Amino acid sequence: MKEKVQSFPIPGRYQKKFILTLSFLLILSSLIAEAQQPLVADRLNGIFLKQILADTGQMITSPARWSRNNWLVFGLSLASSCAWLPVDNSIHEWIQDSHHPGLTSVSKVFSGAGQPLSLIGILSAGYLAGELTHSSSWRQTSLLAAESLLITELFVQFGKITFGRARPYNLEGALSFHPFTFRGQWQSFPSGHSAAAWAVATTVASRTRAGYLKA
Numbered sequence: 001m002k003e004k005v006q007s008f009p010i011p012g013r014y015q016k017k018f019i020l021t022l023s024f025l026l027i028l029s030s031l032i033a034e035a036q037q038p039l040v041a042d043r044l045n046g047i048f049l050k051q052i053l054a055d056t057g058q059m060i061t062s063p064a065r066w067s068r069n070n071w072l073v074f075g076l077s078l079a080s081s082c083a084w085l086p087v088d089n090s091i092h093e094w095i096q097d098s099h100h101p102g103l104t105s106v107s108k109v110f111s112g113a114g115q116p117l118s119l120i121g122i123l124s125a126g127y128l129a130g131e132l133t134h135s136s137s138w139r140q141t142s143l144l145a146a147e148s149l150l151i152t153e154l155f156v157q158f159g160k161i162t163f164g165r166a167r168p169y170n171l172e173g174a175l176s177f178h179p180f181t182f183r184g185q186w187q188s189f190p191s192g193h194s195a196a197a198w199a200v201a202t203t204v205a206s207r208t209r210a211g212y213l214k215a
Contacts, residue, residue, distance in 0.1 A: 042136040044127070044143065052147050059151060116196045119149055123200070137207075145203040152199035153192070160187035 066074070123142045130138030164178035167188040178186040 042130075042139040042143065048143055048147075052150065055147065056151055056154070115193060116149065116153060119196055119200050120146070123149070141204060141207045144207065145200045148199040148203045149196055152195050156190050156192050156195045159190045160192075163189050165189035 123146045126142035126145075127139055130136070130140075130142060161182060162179060164181040164186040165188045166172040166176035166178065166186050167184075170176070170185055181187070
């Protein structure tokens with residue numbers, strides 16, 4: 001009989017983190033989508049920087065302008081995320097039983113690609129390609145994605161400091177919080193990599209006509 005490997009001391013904590021992060025991303029992506037205005041500049045200049053400041057202000061105040069439908073979508077998104085809580089331990093055990101070295105290698109590749117520095121490199125390459133090919137679409141998409149990434153990172157860091165959620169290696173439990181801290185050991189939520197990848201992916205998907213990129 002295959003022995004189950006218990007590599008996570010606190011069962012289900014990664015699933016709880018996933019659900020919390022997903023809820024945060026759903027809220028944040030809604031705010032960014034509400035706030036981002038049509039890009040005036042298609043080059044990295046003062047006009048573009050001013051637009052970042054304007055969009056950030058719009059995003060902070062956007063819930064005050066939400067319609068009933070906006071709040072309904074927000075509530076449904078949050079409720080659907082929380083609906084996974086009763087089965088998080090089962091998901092945790094299934095993932096443990098389904099562990100495969102190949103999947104681990106693939107996940108490491110995608111995890112690396114989702115790092116903010118990697119995404120900045122990709123977006124820089126996209127902007128440069130737009131300059132070389134004289135494509136305003138490439139430049140605008142790269143700049144909008146960069147704006148989304150920057151604003152998201154600002155809110156992620158604010159969230160990490162504000163919530164102060166303990167990292168798994170602290171073994172303090174899934175719901176251990178130390179609000180208003182600058183110590184890295186208590187900054188596990190929200191997930192920076194997930195938020196960064198989500199910010200760029202949603203922007204690119206909204207700007208492209210290619211079905212495989214929208215997927």
